[in-house]
Amino acid sequence: MSDYKTEKFKLSASPAAPDGYQMVIFEGLFHRSDGETFPVPSGHRLISSWESSSISWAVGDAEQPAPDSLSLVWYSTTEDKFYAGHFLLPQQRIYNLLKTGFWNTEEQQQQTYDELTVLVGVKGMAVVWLAGGKNKVLIGRFQAQETTSRFPNQSAQEHAEILQEERAELPSAVQQQIRAGTISAKKWEDYLRVYPWKLAFNQPLKLYNYGLDYLNAERTNYPATRDMAQYARGILEPSPKAVPRDLDLFVETEAGQRYEIRVVAFDEAETMAAFEALHQADAQAPITLRVELDKPVRKVQLVLDNGLKQLPLTKTTPEIFAAE
Template sequence: MNLLVRLLLLLPGLAPAGAKAQKVPALPASATDLFSLSAAPCTADGYFVTIHAGEFVRPDGRTFPVPTGHLLEGSWGASGTRWAVGDEQQPAPTHLRMLWFSYAEDKFYEGDFALPQAKIHELLQQGYWDMEKQRPATYNMLVVCTIPKGGVVLWLGGTNQTLIGRFQGHPANVDFKEFYGPANRAKLLQEVQAQMPPGAQQQTAAGTGAGTWDEYLRRYPWKIEISQPMTLYKYSVSYVNAERTRDPLSRDLGPYRQQLLAASPKPVPCKLHLYGQAEHGARYQVRLNPVDEAETMAAFEQLSRANPQSPITLFVDVSKDFKKGTLTLRNERQQIPLLKTQVQLFDEN
């Protein structure tokens, strides 16, 4: 086939007589299904940054923005900054591109991150069951968080929040004046860094800041157990990695209960509200809010290090009258009392 014929075949309606039509492969549902979805940026608490360019890339090559130009001060896994993208809906994106400046490190970072697009689409399509409104719902934002040393963490957020992944950017060779004009760099850094919490400043100076946030992403095989028999009918759990579960994936509460009552890989919890019915019919709430982060993370790490394959139980010892409770982290060989977390009990009747 000569060059002219090949070119004609590429032009609709101009293929020569007798030429076979070229079939255009159908796009998968993950590239065409649309959802109300926008981006929401944040940063590791105390590590101030400004995102100067950011966008999510769709399967069709179009983009939608990550809000830029704001001084972000924290709110790990949560954002108060969102830009409306009109009534246009979005498919699950394939890439995230960003350029940002870290005031803590006096450094620009950038990255073009390939996203698990099929996983994002599956989560959006599945959604969850809104227990309050008794109807299906799904995620509505992509929460983008920078962490020290050029890291970026991404979640799908809504009533529930699910981790998508942790990505690594790299230092960018950018002229400071391109974004800050005639501003005195040293003076600006001094002013912004003075507002940072002392802990963040110390960790930045020591070069240890990123470790804390990566530790939050660790998962352990654990479950919760309550000493007094009670049927769990609802719960809300938030984790140190900024994931949270409040609604089940469907009306079927069986898998929803098993997520907590059976040992499975999960991050360390930081808040936990359990709603259950005791054998005598009364309903109670068991509340761990907040869970002492340092003590609990250290206990999980200690048990895991000693017996990596042994499931861990977060054991709530509740008195028979549901008035008092204590907390212990244990496995088949060892138990560690969690003395800094208060167990609160409420009569839901």
């Protein structure tokens, strides 16, 4: 039987930073149980995005076991601060995800995850995801501590000049936050919030496939196995999930007609506020994202419901098409 600490997979790492908030990783290492390490790409000026970057380094043959921890040192240009931390990772869970993988419904074959995405942000915020294909799973959110590190080859004056030049390239909204002293990680902390919610329809429909992206950057577009009924239950039954960012549903009516219901983008502010309002009204009640369709199936609208209160998502416009 394979050992979760030693079995290897094709695995690399990619760095990221929140949009508009420049970060530079000085050292990033995933630690293995055998004492070896593999790196997170470092030395790049990271300025986007919350979800991923195009930077990735192959490490030898790129065969790695599930790491047990992560060490990071990075510089936040936005704050002019260094952060460092050594974080324990859920090694067994990472291994289970790598071992199980997912069923690629387009290529009709079992595949697995191949990249650890590491985001470094303001206020010492660090986030790790495991990505592969069209799927992405949140591994954890970690907290680094501010350090007294400095650039060894820069005088105070040189550093001030470089800092001024680099901050001048940041978005105007970020520059305003720097001037006002209001830099905060709250936006991304809110993205990471989860609520017990499920999907439901106002008429009998069979959900035979779906794709769902979340504000916390997770993506669920392939099932873990070929069992599509089990995959459908994952969204039709309440479980802790982040607020949805976009949605693609494939449904079949009792008469055998198939439709695709698509939400290109939920209105972020409205949807986040609605989830939070229902949660505040009753923290124990599951939230239902109800898909309401007319007969015949031509129009669709979305409503959030916790059994006590209903909140239509009026700023989100779902579309419906005949599915192949």
